[in-house]
Amino acid sequence: MKKIDFTKFDSLISVADYFDTESKCKQTLAESRWGADVICPHCGKHHCKLSKNGRYHCTDCNHNFSCTVDTIFENTKVSLRKWFLAIYLITSNKKGVNSHQLSRDIKVTQKTAWFMLQKIRRTFFQDDSDALTGTVECDEMYLGGAEKNKHESKRTEGTQGRSTKTKKAIFGMIQRSGKLVAMTVENTKADTLMPIIKQFVAQNTVIYTDESKSYNRLKKENYSHSFVRHNDNEFVVDDIYTNTIEGFWSHFKKMVFGTYHFVSKKHLQSYIDEEVYRWNTRLMSESARFKFVFSKSLTQCDCKML
Ligand SMILES: [Zn+2]
Numbered sequence: 123m124k125k126i127d128f129t130k131f132d133s134l135i136s137v138a139d140y141f142d143t144e145s146k147c148k149q150t151l152a153e154s155r156w157g158a159d160v161i162c163p164h165c166g167k168h169h170c171k172l173s174k175n176g177r178y179h180c181t182d183c184n185h186n187f188s189c190t191v192d193t194i195f196e197n198t199k200v201s202l203r204k205w206f207l208a209i210y211l212i213t214s215n216k217k218g219v220n221s222h223q224l225s226r227d228i229k230v231t232q233k234t235a236w237f238m239l240q241k242i243r244r245t246f247f248q249d250d251s252d253a254l255t256g257t258v259e260c261d262e263m264y265l266g267g268a269e270k271n272k273h274e275s276k277r278t279e280g281t282q283g284r285s286t287k288t289k290k291a292i293f294g295m296i297q298r299s300g301k302l303v304a305m306t307v308e309n310t311k312a313d314t315l316m317p318i319i320k321q322f323v324a325q326n327t328v329i330y331t332d333e334s335k336s337y338n339r340l341k342k343e344n345y346s347h348s349f350v351r352h353n354d355n356e357f358v359v360d361d362i363y364t365n366t367i368e369g370f371w372s373h374f375k376k377m378v379f380g381t382y383h384f385v386s387k388k389h390l391q392s393y394i395d396e397e398v399y400r401w402n403t404r405l406m407s408e409s410a411r412f413k414f415v416f417s418k419s420l421t422q423c424d425c426k427m428l
Pocket residue numbers: 162163164165166167180181182183184185
């Protein structure tokens with residue numbers, strides 16, 4: 123990516139001032155992607171010219187394309203200026219931005235704002251490129267469903283009486299002082315959780331959990347496993363606790379209930395991705411977080427959700 127000084131983007135007004143026209147946005151987008159050497163997305167050659175209408179023409183294969191091709195902005199009528207402001211808003215707000223708020227902030231319809239947020243969330247996708255190591259806490263959380271059936275520590279405020287159709291299990295793994303990974307799971311049985319742990323957590327890692335039987339196989343799988351008995355109100359024994367991952371569940375619930383009010387099962391993973399992104403980048407500056415998502419938005423993230 124061409125060097126843009128992202129450190130200047132430390133407030134909404136700084137983003138609005140810099141990206142003051144649509145042509146400036148397009149120019150920045152093109153330079154960020156290709157530098158001075160525009161590449162044809164169709165044939166991969168470099169014989170491209172900028173036409174008067176602001177689109178590019180490949181003199182090799184005659185393909186016409188826009189600077190937004192293969193990005194999250196492709197085929198949308200929303201101006202790039204609004205897109206960039208939306209990215210700043212979602213990355214700088216600690217509890218996220220819902221579509222109603224975004225529609226008021228950047229003057230688009232609520233439906234468009236919802237669609238934009240979903241597209242931006244694609245840049246938050248999680249992968250297993252860096253295995254978790256050191257000390258890792260694993261835990262499950264249930265969203266929705268009958269609260270009275272759950273252990274006290276797993277209850278979610280404000281969901282009592284909701285349809286059990288909304289009940290969904292979420293599984294999380296967090297490296298202390300490191301990365302967090304979380305995802306929806308069909309259930310929290312050992313057969314479901316063990317392959318996920320093996321995918322994301324390096325062998326011989328120290329894993330702390332609660333007393334759930336789903337974790338009984340960890341030692342056999344070459345992990346060092348200890349647990350606390352939440353059912354006996356035992357939460358911390360020396361270094362053994364799951365308070366870090368539970369702190370994340372608490373943030374997640376605040377975002378879901380405070381900002382989005384309700385999330386459907388279908389889209390739950392994208393909200394988890396958003397909050398995992400927020401957690402993993404919480405020590406970054408606002409401008410660094412904006413840069414992170416801006417860079418990812420330049421490639422269409424069709425990667426499958428976890
Ligand atoms: Zn071409």
